[in-house]
Amino acid sequence: EIVLTQSPGTLSLSPGERATLSCRASQSVSSSYLAWYQQKPGQAPRLLIYGASSRATGIPDRFSGSGSGTDFTLTISRLEPEDFAVYYCQQYGSSPRITFGGGTKVEIK
Amino acid sequence: QVQLVQSGAEVKKPGASVKVSCKASGYTFTSYDINWVRQATGQGLEWMGWMNPNSGNTGYAQKFQGRVTMTRNTSISTAYMELSSLRSEDTAVYYCAREVSSGWFAGSYYYGMDVWGQGTTVTVSS
Numbered sequence: 001e002i003v004l005t006q007s008p009g010t011l012s013l014s015p016g017e018r019a020t021l022s023c024r025a026s027q028s029v030s031s032s033y034l035a036w037y038q039q040k041p042g043q044a045p046r047l048l049i050y051g052a053s054s055r056a057t058g059i060p061d062r063f064s065g066s067g068s069g070t071d072f073t074l075t076i077s078r079l080e081p082e083d084f085a086v087y088y089c090q091q092y093g094s095s096p097r098i099t100f101g102g103g104t105k106v107e108i109k
Numbered sequence: 110q111v112q113l114v115q116s117g118a119e120v121k122k123p124g125a126s127v128k129v130s131c132k133a134s135g136y137t138f139t140s141y142d143i144n145w146v147r148q149a150t151g152q153g154l155e156w157m158g159w160m161n162p163n164s165g166n167t168g169y170a171q172k173f174q175g176r177v178t179m180t181r182n183t184s185i186s187t188a189y190m191e192l193s194s195l196r197s198e199d200t201a202v203y204y205c206a207r208e209v210s211s212g213w214f215a216g217s218y219y220y221g222m223d224v225w226g227q228g229t230t231v232t233v234s235s
Contacts, residue, residue, distance in 0.1 A: 032218065032219060033219050035219075035221040035222070037154075037221075037222075039154075044204055044206075044225035044226065044227060044228055045146075045154065045204070045206075045222075045225060046225070047221045047222060047223045049221075050209075050219065050220045050221035051219070051220070054220075056220075056221065056223060057223070088153065088154055090154075090221075090222075092210070092213075092219040093213070094213055096156065096170050096171070097144075097156070097159055097168055097213060098144060098146075098156040098159070099156065100146075100153060100154040100155070100156060101153075102153050103153045103154075
């Protein structure tokens with residue numbers, strides 16, 4: 001079973017700064033099967049990125065994803081006030097079909 | 110618009126069962142798999158299982174095998190998740206989510222879970 005480890009656990013930044021979030025897999029993952037989600041308090045998760053680097057519909061281009069193999073990154077180029085949230089990476093596989101990372105909280109410094 | 114609307118909050122006693130519904134609208138219900146994900150207060154996302162609404166095929170996370178059942182009623186575009194033998198640790202918000210994929214096989218595509226229900230709070234307490 002693939003384990004996804006996200007780091008850091010919490011990222012304290014100011015609006016306008018760049019955020020770099022890491023997702024490391026315990027074994028190689030196809031980049032086609034790596035997604036990122038944003039979740040705000042009291043809301044359902046929202047799909048940001050699929051296929052490691054493709055933005056979902058309506059996602060601003062300040063969000064970008066990259067990586068391959070065991071190391072993946074979500075970058076928010078310039079943080080807007082609405083971007084402070086928790087971010088999860090997620091892998092799609094055979095068994096189990098879905099695995100989530102533990103999440104990274106991006107908080108206002 | 111495309112949406113998933115879940116049933117309301119539930120309060121159950123330990124040992125009971127709960128059945129949460131997820132009604133799809135704005136798209137062809139049988140064309141997309143449905144996943145169920147839960148989240149305890151202050152915790153991360155935990156995947157429970159998936160269901161293909163067309164075939165009724167399901168797959169469950171090992172942790173929930175034997176306690177969870179996912180079904181559907183295609184005539185009303187509704188998916189269901191039933192969890193039995195409830196314990197306090199099952200207190201959580203339960204989400205359904207639409208998956209955009211071709212299903213798991215070599216060379217399949219996966220575009221993520223793009224539509225989520227609003228969540229159903231299940232509280233297990235004596």
